[in-house]
Every structure is written in structure tokens, then in C-alpha cells.
Amino acid sequence: MFAGVEAGGTKFVCAVGRNPEDIESLIEIPTSDPASTIRAAADFFRSFDQSRRRLAGLGIGSFGPLDLDPGSPRFGQITTTPKPGWQNVDMLAEFRTALELPTVVETDVNAAAFGEWVWGSGQGLAHFLYVTVGTGVGVGALVDGKLLHGEHHPEMGHMYLPLSPNEPDSFAGICPFHQGCVEGLASGEAIMKRWNTKLCDLPDDHPANELEADYLATFFSNMTFVLQPQKIIVGGGVMNERLLQSTREKLLKKIGGYRASLGNRSAIDDYLVMPGLENRAGVLGAIALARRNS
Amino acid sequence: MFAGVEAGGTKFVCAVGRNPEDIESLIEIPTSDPASTIRAAADFFRSFDQSRRRLAGLGIGSFGPLDLDPGSPRFGQITTTPKPGWQNVDMLAEFRTALELPTVVETDVNAAAFGEWVWGSGQGLAHFLYVTVGTGVGVGALVDGKLLHGEHHPEMGHMYLPLSPNEPDSFAGICPFHQGCVEGLASGEAIMKRWNTKLCDLPDDHPANELEADYLATFFSNMTFVLQPQKIIVGGGVMNERLLQSTREKLLKKIGGYRASLGNRSAIDDYLVMPGLENRAGVLGAIALARRNS
Numbered sequence: 001m002f003a004g005v006e007a008g009g010t011k012f013v014c015a016v017g018r019n020p021e022d023i024e025s026l027i028e029i030p031t032s033d034p035a036s037t038i039r040a041a042a043d044f045f046r047s048f049d050q051s052r053r054r055l056a057g058l059g060i061g062s063f064g065p066l067d068l069d070p071g072s073p074r075f076g077q078i079t080t081t082p083k084p085g086w087q088n089v090d091m092l093a094e095f096r097t098a099l100e101l102p103t104v105v106e107t108d109v110n111a112a113a114f115g116e117w118v119w120g121s122g123q124g125l126a127h128f129l130y131v132t133v134g135t136g137v138g139v140g141a142l143v144d145g146k147l148l149h150g151e152h153h154p155e156m157g158h159m160y161l162p163l164s165p166n167e168p169d170s171f172a173g174i175c176p177f178h179q180g181c182v183e184g185l186a187s188g189e190a191i192m193k194r195w196n197t198k199l200c201d202l203p204d205d206h207p208a209n210e211l212e213a214d215y216l217a218t219f220f221s222n223m224t225f226v227l228q229p230q231k232i233i234v235g236g237g238v239m240n241e242r243l244l245q246s247t248r249e250k251l252l253k254k255i256g257g258y259r260a261s262l263g264n265r266s267a268i269d270d271y272l273v274m275p276g277l278e279n280r281a282g283v284l285g286a287i288a289l290a291r292r293n294s
Numbered sequence: 295m296f297a298g299v300e301a302g303g304t305k306f307v308c309a310v311g312r313n314p315e316d317i318e319s320l321i322e323i324p325t326s327d328p329a330s331t332i333r334a335a336a337d338f339f340r341s342f343d344q345s346r347r348r349l350a351g352l353g354i355g356s357f358g359p360l361d362l363d364p365g366s367p368r369f370g371q372i373t374t375t376p377k378p379g380w381q382n383v384d385m386l387a388e389f390r391t392a393l394e395l396p397t398v399v400e401t402d403v404n405a406a407a408f409g410e411w412v413w414g415s416g417q418g419l420a421h422f423l424y425v426t427v428g429t430g431v432g433v434g435a436l437v438d439g440k441l442l443h444g445e446h447h448p449e450m451g452h453m454y455l456p457l458s459p460n461e462p463d464s465f466a467g468i469c470p471f472h473q474g475c476v477e478g479l480a481s482g483e484a485i486m487k488r489w490n491t492k493l494c495d496l497p498d499d500h501p502a503n504e505l506e507a508d509y510l511a512t513f514f515s516n517m518t519f520v521l522q523p524q525k526i527i528v529g530g531g532v533m534n535e536r537l538l539q540s541t542r543e544k545l546l547k548k549i550g551g552y553r554a555s556l557g558n559r560s561a562i563d564d565y566l567v568m569p570g571l572e573n574r575a576g577v578l579g580a581i582a583l584a585r586r587n588s
Contacts, residue, residue, distance in 0.1 A: 160548070
């Protein structure tokens, strides 16, 4: 039995189990201050650990930015997040101290990518991306069978994109750091800021749909040119079947035949897909990381 | 002794030697039709091989796109290049047959990145980019100590970028595949199309300088967010000291403090640098690849 936490800005999803078909228990804890939130998560795992079978390890997929440099004295800490109270929280040490289990920490999106690799739409691939389009935009990447980290973990959601010809006048995005990055233009928060509602609550012919597909297709084209993955798996609260279809259509045009194997719609349909683990890729990925670490 | 070819669209640079301080001979052959160009290069190496010391291997850093999938029947071939006559040329087989040497082929930019890694500005790094801004824009990448290949070799020069606020009206770039990609907007060919001259022949206060720095800084910000390299090495015919300085200034602002270690100008000065091997990174990288392959 392994423990997994998907530590997000709005909730911590905590689960105990072995794989997607064998999850003993799963809870969601609203994210409040660090001490209360981590205590609630640890209490859930501890009660499980004491009353039932033993836990062999914990995996954490966390929001960030995180220090993931194994040589750094701050390894495992959240660093400069704008989220009040969460700067410099030592996710790794807090959970390790609370639970005394072998503990591994990754970015939320890399954990989700790992989950998709082990049990989802990324099985058997050497190179793929897991993209979440939700409150923010994040990407986890597998390159040559390894989770991608450079000198710092990637922050691909901050890529600057061309403004869509469908963009209403003078919207500059909602990212406080970068005017015109994909998170600023295409996240759930950006949609809410433009139209005061969620994409799924807007009618099919609302311009928000085409605008969102424009940005995602441009972003996925760029990611294709840089990392040349075998698949792009896209999930998150903003994604839906309608948006997936229109994004595929635009992606085919934007790649423009430049990768021969992506030159027709049926190839694009296999290339840009939804997560096999649906909205549980993050927490299941955390369990998969715990298992690998034990 | 090793042989290296930097096979470009305008010339083939051919050299024989062991390292940057021990180059026995170097010639440049104008790129004409494939048969004549490859024959001229092979003749140079063959004459050397027969009359002086033996060659132990050949490395080729070639323009593309190339098929670099080791499992493909077309491995080592140029594929869909718009360059007349060069479609489907089998670089690997042609040179192997002509010279009967152990032969290795890579993209031109990955070869240059490898050269910079072994002898240039990338020494000792695990993650860095080599960018050339010349007739086109290309990027070779080292990730975790390995040259980056996904399902296909990267084509990072085709990344779509936001139009610069300094862009003259209605210029859509010169790329036939992608309206608004960095190669289309910021390559030497794009500069020539806009102003009918080279950047280095324009005065310091010409708007071309700021425009070029805008695009390169945006591109390098995006590459930073995706691959998080330790350094970006930038060469090619368009680069010069003045452009490097203004690009650094803009890059600092565009990263916007989002990677803490790149939050000041002196860090950016160490991060964005010129090639240690100057304009010989490509051919020296080809020699380094031949050496590793032998």
C-alpha cells in the first residue's frame, strides 16, 4: 500500500492504494494554511497506517515553484509561490516528519505525467507531454523515459504566445509575471476574467471556444517543435470533448505539415488525447512515484 | 585523426583533425547539387586519407529535416527540405559508401551543441542550448548530458512568437510553413526581406536592432520556461556583440524574475553567451561526434 498526495492550490487530494483499480481510500482536503492542510493530510494517512495495513511510502505531486535540486539545502521546498502563506513551505520535510515514511516529491504535472505513463494514455511511450489546463496551465514531460528537469523544473505554462486574431480588444492576460503567456491567456482564470463564467457554461457558438482552441493549438504546436513528443495528453478542468476537437483541427493547420507523421487529422486524433486516468492522474501518479521510490 | 562535415544549405565545411587546436586542414565547398557537393567533400577526405595519416571516422552535422530514427529504413536521409534537389538525399549512405569510414550523422545544430559541450561554452554542463541565428534559426539541445531527440529531431526555430510592438506593419515573416514563427521573423533572411540588407550593415539606431532583440529575447524566455537550461549559447551570422547586449537586457525583463537564479543582469550575462568555438562549432562538433563514434 502506498500513499499519494496531489497538493494543489485549492485542494489536497490524498489517496491510499496500489493502482487505479485498487484505491482503498481517497479524500479531498481544501487548501487552507500550510500547517492545518498538511496536518489534515498527515492525519488521514496516519489513521490509515495505524488501523489497517502499513504504508510503504508516500509520493507528493505539488504545486510550486519547488526546489527540486537534490544538491540544494532547500530541496523539496515550495519557493516563490504567490499563494499567501505557502512561500518556503518544506513539503518534503513536513510530510517526512509527520509520517516517517520514504517520501518523494515532484511537481504536480510531472507526477500526473508519471501516472499517465504507468497506467494511462502514456503507457509504452518514451516521449510525451501531460498538459493540464485548469486554474493555471502546466506541463509535465517525459523525455527518453525520464521526467524532464533542467537546471530548474520546467514552467512551460509561461510560454509567450502570439495574440489570437479572435482575442477581444486589450485583454493582456492574467499572469502577473508575463503579459501574454499561455497561462495568462488560456487558463480557467483567464476565461473567468474575460467572461465571468466557466467555458463549459458558455454556448457552443460563444467566441470563447474558438479563442481557447487558438491558444491551445498554438501552444501545442510550439511544444511539438521543441520536444517532438509521441503524444500530448491534455486534461484539467477547462478541457472538454468539444474543445479537444476544435483544438485538434487547429493544431493540424498550425503544424502545417512540418512533421510528416502529423500531416492528417487521424494522426492528430492519436496525438492529442485526454488522460487515461481522467482527473486522477495527479494523485495516482503520486502513488506510482511512491511505489518506484520504495 | 577524424573527419567532420558541417553540411549547410550554402556551403559544406569539411575539416580533418583531432580538436580545435589540432586541425590539419579545413575547406569550404559551395553547396550545389547533391552528387557534386558530396563528391567534392569525399575527394577532399579521400586525398587526405591516402596521402597522409589514416582517418578513423567521419561525423556529419547536416541541414534537414533528417530522418534520425535508428529503426527507420530511411535513417540518415534528408527528408522534406525545400532545397531543390536535396529531398531524400541519403547523407549517411553516400558518405559511408564514398569513404568506407565509421560514419555518424546528426542535425547541424545538435553537432554544434556537441562541439560546444566538448570544447566550447558548454563544457561541464548537463543542460544547455546552442542557438544559431543565421539564414535560418535553429537550436540544438543537451538535456541531462544527452542530445535531445524526441519522436523526431526538434525544429525549435518554428516556434510561433508574439509579434513585436516594434514590428513594421503587415510583415508576416518569411517562413512558408508558419506565419509568425521565430525563423520567419528573426532569421537573416527575414532581416534581408524587411530592409534589403544585413543587420551588421545597419546603423546602431536602426529599428531593426531593437526588433531583432525583441524576438530573440522572447524566444529565449520561452526556451528557458520549457527546457530550463543552464546556459543558452547563441551564434550564427546575425549575432554580434551589440545584439547580444540588447537581447540580454530584454531577456532579463521578459523572464520577469520567474526563475530566481536569472533575476539580475550579471546572471543573464553568464546565461546568454556566444559560442566558445565561434563559427566553427558545427564542423568541430562533427569531429567530436566522429571521435565518440569510433
